[in-house]
Amino acid sequence: MADHNTNPSNPYFLHSNESPAVVLVTPLLNGKNYHAWARAFKMAIESKNKIKFIDGSLTKPSPDDPLHIPWVRCNNMMLSWIQHSIEGSIVKSILWIDNASQVWKNLKDRYSKGIFDVPSPLSQSLHLINKPAIFLVSKKLCNRNSLLSLSATHGP
Structure with missing residues (x-):
């Protein structure tokens, strides 16, 4: 005891x-x-x-x-x-x-019945993303798409 x-x-x-x-x-x-x-x-x-x-x-x-x-x-x-x-x-x-x-x-x-406050796998991974690199890639893609649309509109 x-x-x-x-x-x-x-x-x-x-x-x-x-x-x-x-x-x-x-x-x-x-x-x-x-x-x-x-x-x-x-x-x-x-x-x-x-x-x-x-x-x-x-x-x-x-x-x-x-x-x-x-x-x-x-x-x-x-x-x-x-x-x-x-x-x-x-x-x-x-x-x-x-x-x-x-x-x-x-x-x-x-x-406990509300929306889970447990982070999703996506939100857990977001902090690992290199945001400056994403910006540069996005910028290059936008520039490339702009050039492609210009060449399609005005010819080669």
Whole structure:
């Protein structure tokens, strides 16, 4: 039972340096960046071995269970981390939900249905394009096309 106090692999373990005021990811969830935000947040809490608190696989133990208090403590930490990682207007809408997995589901239901904020392969590649070279090629093509149309109109 005391394993959760010393074993970092235990999902109930909280390191002494953990703080409920920490912002785990930026930018904050603003309603338009859900997919990127959710991925970053999941990565952050997976590194802390707390994913079970948002995926619903670690349910709240009964009050007489010795793990009830550690579950409540970790769930509250998760709630705080979520609240500190989203914009204030969204925080107000989830403030009174007491279960981290229910908050996670609420946010997913509300914000995951929009246009994905995941970059397309094209937009990911755009930053690799040499824009000055494209300009020069375009200019040469325009000049070539102008010469071709002049020769077609006025003869050789």
